[in-house]
Every structure is written in structure tokens, then in C-alpha cells.
Amino acid sequence: MKRWSSVWIMASLLALAAGLLAPSAAAAQGTATVRGTVTDSATGRPIADVQVLLTGTTRAALTNATGQYTLQNVTPGTMTVRTQMLGYAPSERQITARAGDTTVVDISLRATAVQLSQVVVVGYGTQNRSQVTGAVATVTGADVANTPIASMDAALQGKAPGVQITQNSGDPGNGITVRVRGAASVSASNQPLYVIDGVPMQSEDFAQLGPNAQGLSAVSGLDPNEIESITVLKDAASAAIYGSRGSNGVVMITTKRGRQGSTRFSVDAYTGWQSAAKKLSLMNAQQYITYMDSGAANDGYAPDELPFDASQAATNTDWQSAIFRTAPVSNVHLAISGGSDRMTYSVGGSYFDQQGIVMGSAYKRASARVNLDFDATNRLRFSTSLGLTHEIDDRVTGDNSLDGVVTNAIGMQPFRPIYQSDGSFADRSSNGLKYSNPVAIASLWNLPTTTDRVIGNMKADFTFTPHLVLTGRVGADVLNLHELQWQSPLVGNTYAAGAGGVSKDGYHTGDKYVLESYLTYSRGSEAASNISLVGGASLEYNKDHLNFVRGEGFPSPQFHYVENAATITSFDGIPAEHNLESYFARANYTYGDRYLLSASLRADGSSRFGANNRWGVFPAISAGWVISEEPFMGDFGRHLGTLKLRASYGVTGNQAIPNYASLGTFTSATYGTTAGIAPGNFANPDLKWESTKELDAGLDWLPFGGRLSIIADYYHKMTSNLLVNRPIPATSGFTTYFSNVGNVLNRGVELEISSTNIASSSAGGFNWETQFNISANHNEVTNLYDDQPFGDNANFRPISHVAMGQPIGEFYVLHFTGVNPQTGDAVYEDVNGDGSITSADRVNAGSPQPKFFGGLGNTFSWKGFELHGFLEFSQGAKVFNLMRIFADDGGYHYDNKFTYALNAWKKPGDITNEPRASFDGTSGGDEISSRFIEDGSYVRVQDITLSWRLPTSLTRLPNAKIYVSGRNLHTFTNYTGYDPDVNSNGSDSNIALGTDYYAYPRARTITVGVSSSW
């Protein structure tokens, strides 16, 4: 069993090699030519760039500016000519081509709303949107191109229904949380599988240093300008072809490829300015001193014992302004593409350069991509996709650290100076700073993180007959991440100052190799019944290796590297691997373009699972019924517009857990300089994949002749055998154990509407298009081991938990009921009525998951002008503003406070929600409670772009466009922190969600840019 996949793949590769040796059919037999013109059915004008394919072959051509195409060296016979073009309904024509003849096939295309005419990329193949029976969302490359952010996943926010994006924090290159149809996992990863040009890519966070508690994003290496389209496989039936990795949805990324025709150059460039979208309303020196002194007075301090003196307000530092800056961002992307009918190419490169709005942070990326397609023979087509990336991410210490730049800028007392009188940085010893100086940290410490990455694959398609194609593919994703941190001793009152400087140096390489091959059989009959079958096998090898060394004690601050350290204080070096062996098959059957049926099966064997449960099987079935095409609908059907009903059911898995969680092990435990061993992991040979069973029902409707497109879905997704790193009695010597327990339900609805509100019949007239999507997801834990809830620490504080009947990550804290008008003390609900407030009085206090979210985009165009606006919204999520445990604690800590603390209770009879100031914490205001939970609902003006296509009279460049764009212009929200779209626990966190612990704020960005192609 184990070796079959390798045997099959090797045989396939050999068959393809043999195909290379096989003679060209064209040489021996006469060939035919197919040519014609493609026009718009409404205007009669030619359409350029339409893809014309001969189905069942790899042959395709692209129309030129006059709408003409030519396909030469066509194997004679009966065949189907198909066209694909965004914005037009696809068309198919049966033709017969004779040897030596030229067959003219002119085609007229009907314009439609965009949504239903797309080619969607599914696992191991593509489908026309009209044939799709599952739930998939598509985003075009144009939707994400020229977005002034590092990571392409962030650009998806609000664009795809059912896909919830959380930015977590605003630092460049930061890891993004992507949840497709809600989170199902408690301990295994909830991030979707990313598949780029058919090959699954690594999307784990490889960073060893987490100075922000925000991981890096493994998809940040992809320049959005390289993307042709993104398809998100949402329901289990669509994702089941990826079996044990399909539960979190699959994001299929297709990069731009060359098209037949003359060489085409394109340039995209923009430059912009970023600034903090919001500053927190914190106290100034005068307010702070008054407030803190009142807290001391409230606690019985005599006037001469008060901690601060009004004269100290002589210095007033706005620490936020001290670390924020206006930061530039720019990108240049150049590409050349073109090709003949036997070979096409697309070669491009880009350079993205972003400084962070917080001093010291920056992100740069240089990337190159070469995509080639060529016919080695008439039957053998090779495609290569190769992307190279070099990223440098300068991260600043943040969030979960005493030396966080943003953290300390918020926490620092406003009457402390930034600089000493001699110009050096102020510190605790000289100036009484309670925390390390954030300006000094941002200036003197650094953490450049370099990522070099190659993602590439080579694919060969061998056409045995027009109906049978063998595809073989070898793919690799090789990532090398290098982190280098320097903590200068010149920043006073830090560990590094006492240690004489700290330097860290770590490499982490992650390699993924994929070998796969599959046969595709497709046959259409004259009677309009079509069948296509795909079957194959794949092998994936994942290996990673890390090294780390940390040294401290440097002869002088000029030395930054570990070699010069006096002492090595920590080191590491370990390989790891996990492998996956898979078999898959899918059948699609359509009858009369009315009845669509699809079924698939995948078997996955994973090295991560226990010996007793190594193989999982993941079936799926889906069906579609284009009811509007039924003869009995008659004229009504035509007036109704195309209406397709869909239903699907499938089973997917999740295997994203640590590599060796099933094994019982001993690990090393050094004591002094002697090596020892100690128990490492509690064995679970029964450990297996998490299983998600999902039912989806949806409809695709194009009323008004396709000017309106409506896609609606309902889903019910039950995840069972939850992979839980479950707490076990620590008296056993182990605290957690990976096991399969519990169920999580996600169910919801999604609606996507695209509308051409105004379509001018003449070129240059006024057009107005609207895209709207909204999704609602209900997340609920329906079963747990012995119904035992368990919590997770958010930034060291236990505020989130997993409990029966609650959404994952429900906040579980004391219930703040108000402020006692007589005493000014915070009042908490004594749930168990025992007369004292303890952790037993905690309640479910709100969910970090939104009730609904989505986006609304409008595009207006007139002559060469286009105005695009995009709103993104999220409603109902709660945010735990965790920084308030210091910044709104009544004065128990010395941190600066939010100005709303000035509304505190002052005298008996005051009615307020702010407990009295209390220097000793006697008011109870410093308890972690629901007082700090805020409404995280927001509507964000995500993007407004005005562009002008330059008339050719002004420039020699055709298709030249200049634009000005504003991103994250305004956020309507009641949230008092920087941004409600936040999670200080990063993209890997499953339970601790929606907490804001000094998160790096989001930038507001204005860019100007130019795009041109010729």
C-alpha cells in the first residue's frame, strides 16, 4: 500500500518522459487550422484577450486587438471550441476540422455580470463557474493588485463571503488570521490550506522570535500584482479533494501566465504615505498627576504623602507622537509577457518597500516570477511556475514585552522626558521612567528578519487522446528564514543593559516537496452529456530544520553579533519532518447543462497520526440543477434569468498538529553540564485527523440578463474528533495531551451580489457597478471531553475559554455590574453567592466572533475616469481591551491612563461606570473583568481610489492610468483602542481571540500610482 503512490507517480513521470521522446503527430499526418473573430453580441465590436480553447487538448489561443485568433497545427477531427473571458458568458461550438483545411469559427459573446463567467480553479483542474456545484468564492487579481500592504491575504478582507480576515495588528509583514466559514479547531491550526499554481504551499509561521506576539505571514512573499485570481474552496465538497487538510477551506492562488500574441510590457508603480489612523486619547501630564494623586487621596494618603507633585507637570511628553511617524510605502512591478501558439511566457519582478508607522519597523520585498508554458510536441505541454522572493522584515519589540515600543509609549507617564538634558535617552535611574524608553528601543534595538523563498513547480500534460490527459507535477517550496536580533545595552533599565547587550541569531528552513500525477478523462457527447474524471496520487515531504544561538555580554555596543558575545546563553538545532501520501479521484457529470453532478474521494495517510489511525478517507458529493433551463420553465425561465440550485455534502479533515504528538517519548533534559533525559510526551497511538462533515445548499441566480448576479449559500458544518491539546491532570507529570475529543458546529449564511446598476451602451459612457457580500456564522462548541471547559491565556491572562454551548474563545471573566455610588468601588456579580468575589464567579461575558461581516464596493466610471470605493464591516464581535488593565486600572499601576478614566467616581452620589481612582488598588478597578470588554463592531472605509485612464493624445503609452488611492481612511467604531480588528495573540491563536494588548496600530495610507501596459 505504502509504495503505490510512489510507483504510480514514477510511472507517470516516465510516461511523460516517453511522451517527450514520442514523435510529433504533426510531422506524420496533415494538420488543420482553426481561426476566427470574437465579437460582443450587443455592440458587434471585436473583443481582445479572449481565450479560445480546444476542449480536451492543451491548445489555446488569445484574440488580438481586432478580436482575431488562429490555432495552427490542430489535429483533425471533431472538437469543441470554447471561449473564456471575464465579463462574458462562456460559449462552446462543435466543429470538424479537416487536414489541410482552415476552419473559420466566428464567435459572438454575451456580456454578463462578472461572477458567473469566471473560470474557477478547483483541486487538480479548473471549472467554469457555471458548472460549479460547490461553494467557492473568487477574487480577481485586479481586486488585490496595488494594495499598499505586504501580505496578500490581508487584501482579501471583506472581498470574499464566508472568509473572515483578522489583521491582528498593523505592523508590516504581520501574520493575518484567515477563517473560512468559522473556526472549527481548538488546538490544530485553523488557517486554510494555500495552494499556489496547483501546489500546496507552506503557510506555517517559521519565526523563532516573536517580539510582537505576532507571527510572520508565510504568504507575505507573494506580490499581489503577480496574482491572476484567488479561488477559495469553502464547502467540504469542494475542499474534500484536499482531504485531511481541507477542513479550514482551501485558498487556490493562480499566478499570471503569458498569453499568445506580441510581447506585452506592463508597469505598475505607486508611492504613498502612511500615518497612524488613530491616536489613543491618553492623559497629559497635568491630568495624570491630578488623577493619580486623587487615587492616593481616595485611599487615605495625607496631602503630604501624595505620590506626585503638580510641579512635575512642567514636562509633558506625548509618547505616542514620539514613536509614530509618517512613513513611505512604494511598489514597482514590471512584467513582460507574450508568446507564440506553442509557447507563452510571463516574466515579472517587483520591489515593495514599506516603512512602518512605528519607528524602527519596516518591510521590504523583492520578488521575481517566471511562468512558462510550451508545447514540446503536439501532445506534450510543459508548464513551469517559478517565484523567487527576498523579504526583509524589520520588526520592533511589541505587545507581550516589557520593552515593547507601542506598549511603553502607551504606558509611560506623560511627565517623563524622552531625552536627558545632555541629549542621551532618558531612563529609570536618571529620570524615573517606569519602563524602558520606547524611543530608545525603537532607535537602538533591531530585529531584521530575512526570508528567502523559492516556490516553483514543473508540470507536464500529455494528451493521449483528445479525451485523456496525463498530468505530472513536481513542486517545491523552499523557505529560509533568518532572524537576527540585537538588543543594545544602551537602552537603560533593560535586561540587555545589565547583560552588556544581547544578540540572537536563528535560521529556520522549511522545505516542502510535492510529487503528483493524475489522469484526466473528459468526454462530451453531441447530446450534451459531459463526463470528466480525474484520478491520481501525490506524495508530500515536509522537512524543516532550525538553528538558534543567543549570546550576551559584548565588549562594546559596536559589536552586534553572537561571535563577539562573552556567553552563549541559549542554543538550539533540531530537524523535523512530516509526510503525506494521498490518492484522489473525482467525477463530474453534466447533462444538458441542466443537471450537474460531482463526486470525489481522497485517501490521506499522514505521518502525524497515531499508528492505529494512519489513513483517512474523505468523500464528497455535490449536485446542481439549472432550473431556468428546464423546458417546462418556458418563457418564464428566460425572464427569470439563469438560476442554478446547488447542494453538496462532504467530509474533510484537519491534521495541522505538531509532528510527533502521537508518540510517547523521552526528551533531553540537561542539568548543569550533564546530559539527562526526562519524559517528553504522553503517547496517543489512537490520534487521528479531525473530521468535518459539511452540508451546503446554495443558489446562483443571474436575473435581468445577467446584470445582476446573486450567489447565496447556507452551510452546516460539524467538526468532530476535535484535535485538542487537552489539559490532563498535572499530577501525572504532563499537563496536556493531544487527543480527539469534542465537536464544534459552524453554521451560517453567505450572500454575494454583483450588480451592473448602470451600463452605458456607448464606449466612455457612465457605468456603475456594485459588489456586496455579507456573511453570518454561528460558532458553537457542542461537545467536549466530559463537558470540561478549558481556558487559554491571552497575554498571560486567563480570559478566554472553550465551553459547551459557547463559541470558541468566549471571554470568561468576572461580570462588572457597575460602580457603587456610595463608595466608588467597582462592583462584580457574586455568581455563586458565597459573599466573596473569586474566580468561581466568572461568567461567559461575550464572544470575539462577529455576528456578521462583509464588504460593499462601488465602481463608477465615465470616460477615462473611474472611482472605486470599498467599505468593509464587521458587527457584533467583542474586543477585550486588555491594555486597560494598566491604562484604566484606577491608578494601581503607574501607567498612563485613558482620558475617560477622568470620568471616575469622585464623591458619594456620583453615578458613573468608572470606578474611583485608587492608588493601592482598593477600588477593585484593576480586576480583570467584563468592564474591559468593548463592542468591536466597525465599518471601515477600506479603500477609495480615483483613477484616470490617460487619453492617447496625452501620452504615447496606451492603457496608461494614473490614480490616487486612500486606504483605511476611516473606521466607524465605538472601540476605544486603536483598531477593533485586532488580536494580540497572533494568527496561530485559536482560543485567545479578540484581545488588544498594545497591538501595533493600523496605518492610514494615501498612495498615488501609475499603471500602463503596451
Add this chain to the structure above:
Amino acid sequence: MVTRDSDSHDFPSRMTRIMRLRILIPALLLVAAAGCDSPLEVTPGGSIPEATAINDGPSAEAALVGAYASLRSLDYYGQTLPTLPELSSDNAEEEGTRTENAEADDHKLHADNGFVADMWAAMYDGINRANEILTRVPDIKGIDDAERNEILGEAYFLRALHYHNLVKLFGGVPIRTQPASSLADAASVTRASVADVYKQILSDLDQAQQLITNTDDTRRASRGAVFALRSRVLLYQQDWAGAVAAADSVEAMGYSLAPNYADLFDAEGTDTPEDIFRVIFTAQDYNNIGYYYDEPDFGIYEVAPTVDLMQAFDPNMDPNDVTTYAPTDLRGQWSIQLDGDTPYGAKFRASAGTEDFHVIRLAEVMLTKAEALARLNQLTEAVAEYDPIRVRAGLTPDTLGTTVIDTTGNVLDTQDEVIARILDERRKEFAFEGDRWPDLVRTGLATTVLGISPDQTLYPIPQREIDVTPGLTQNPGY
């Protein structure tokens, strides 16, 4: 498939190509099948299978090293055990940002306090490591009896130490003497009584006493360490005569006080004649104790000394002006320093956290014996027992009936005064080492000195533990 496709075309040299392929294909298939053997069977790079981990002399010795390594966890002697109880006592107060510490300082520990839960887990991790040895090593082959007995004896000592640390902070706790065989087994534990835990501790110490032969390595359990721990345990049990007897055994072994108090906290862990049992810390496996206390140099000043502790060292200081702190007590000079007007704990000064931590040292044995003698009303002997410690600290020795002990001119003469004097010496000798809180609790002084309720004198059983262990009950008040 391949050949059929080729056959369909007329090509001059096809025979040779096909023949080449016919040889090549099986050859490549063989290579492929061999090269891709069992991709699903992976071996972890950094660990070994549990079943065969301890199976001979060297691996048993390695397991013992690993059992000692449990002590250096930051959740245990590396940070939490010295610092969290110190916050619970009158010695220290929270100055930093950790809520876990603030809860200890304020005597409102929550049952979900992460430091408490992690410390509990670290102690039981140590117990499990000892249990693995005590369960497996008796049966392994290829090890001589002397080595086997030494390993077993030291594991018994470690288990006794862990259980005593648990019982003094939490009260009666579950007793595990074998590794958990299954999750059901793990979840089946219930709390033993305080008396039963002490019975287990003394039984383990009996075993250790019989088996251990080590007398010189103070970083491993030695005969001296066994008796020293026994004297401590018996003091907690108020078996005064037993405590004295065990202390006598220690004193007969030739230990003596380190001439300089500061030598005990040497960054390199240089030996002193006072050492009995220490936890090793290195630059790689460091302690965070100094990091928590230090203010100006390398620390985060998470925990600060109280004025009350400063006054214990320097009764003459002005409590409203800490800059008047100028103790003659050498321990006070070493343990607390001023950075401008900010006092901070300066006992642990190695920025890399490399001081070896004294689990038990001769000074404690002497103070234990002195207290036990005083409780037995042998006051002269008691004073004589602790006076060398005062002398080492640069103080004048006490004399019963002569030494003036307060500003009213009261002289040291009653049993209560001698006991109070000894407890005060303990407080100063072991300040910042985590001993003050258990001393206050065992003597019943916690409620009066700290003004807390008796319920607050025990730490909460971690909530996460109660959640997953059906038979586990919480301490009152949580």
C-alpha cells in the same frame, strides 16, 4: 501505456528507444520504491521512544540527571518558588506588571493563577521523573547494585523534597508513587491528608537514607542533604526532638558556615563549606530570581522589598525615608541596596542568572535546630546554636537574659522571645529565597502578621487541575 502510444507512430528509431525504456522503467521504479520507503513512519529528531528510554545503567543515570533538571524550571526553583511566596509574605511587594504576582502580593490569589498552576505542574513533573526511575530502575539489567541503589536513593530524596514543597504551600495533595499508566489512572487521584503526605515524605527519606552514599557532591542528594531535609520536615511536623536529632546528624558531618555571607550567592557557584544541597543554574539554564528583584542593572524590578523587611535589617531607619537605610547587618547590606531612592533586592546579582540556588544549607539546619531547642525550652542551647549566624552577619551574639531586644529595654529571656528572635533571624538569613511565607504559615503567624484569614494561608489547588480531576477538592476560600 507508454509503449502503445509510441507504437502508434511510425518512427525510424523507435525500437531502440522502446528497448531503452523497457530497461529504464523497471529500474527507475525500483529506485523510486526503495527511495520512498514508508514516508509515514517518521522518527522525531529530538526525542526517543518512551518504552526503551530507561533500560541500562547509563540511561538510568541520564534519567536521574533529568530528575534533578526538574528543579531548575523557572516555574520552580528558577523563579516562582523563591519569588511568589516571598510576595505572599511581609518581605516583598509587587512592583511590576504581572497579575499573577499582584494576586500573591494582595493575598487574593485566584484559583486560575498561572504561576501557581505552573509551579504545581513543575513539582509533579519532578515527582513523575522520580517515579519513572523508582518504577523502572529496580528491574533494568546491566547495572551494578551500588549504582542502582545510589540512583534509587537520590530519586527517593527528590520525591520527598517535591512532596514537602507541595504540602507546605497547598496542604494535603494527591500522592502519586508510580507514573500514570493511562489517562483514567491519571484522573483517578484524590487529595491525601496532610498527615499522609508527611508519612510518604518520611518514608521516602528513610529509603534515601538507606541507599544514598554520596557525601561530597552538594549538587546531588547526599547523606547530609537527607538529614537536613529530615530536620526541616520534622520542624514542620513540630517533632522538635526529631528535628534536633536530624540536625545533629548533619552537624556531625563537618559542614561549617561560609565565612562571607555573599559567597553563598556567587555567580560561578563556587563551593562553600556551608553547602548541603543546591540547584545548578548556568547561563543556558538560568534562574530568573535576580532578574525579578534587580532594579538598576539587568532586572525588571518585578518584586521589591517591603519597608518592613528593611526595618528588620535596620531597626533605626526612618520608615518614611528609605534612603536612611544603613544596616549594620551584613546580610542587610548584601540583600537590599538603593538605586537613588529606590530600594531593591540585590541578593542575586548575576545578570545571567547563574547562581546555584541553595535548597538547604547549614544555616537553615542550625536555625531549625535552634528553634526546635527553643520549642523544647532549651533556651541557652538555642541561643548558642544560632549565635554563629549573627556573628557571621556582623552582629553581636545574643546572650540570654542580657541582650536588649527592643527600644523599651526589654531583654531576651522568655521562650516566646527566643523563638521570635530565631524567626527574625530566619527571615533575614533567607530573605528573597521564598522561606518567609511557609515560616509564617507553619508558625501560625501569617494571620496576625499579614492580617489574612486562615483560608488564605494555603494556595489554591490550580483550577485547571480541578477541572480535569473529578475527585480533587479545592482549598476553602477559593
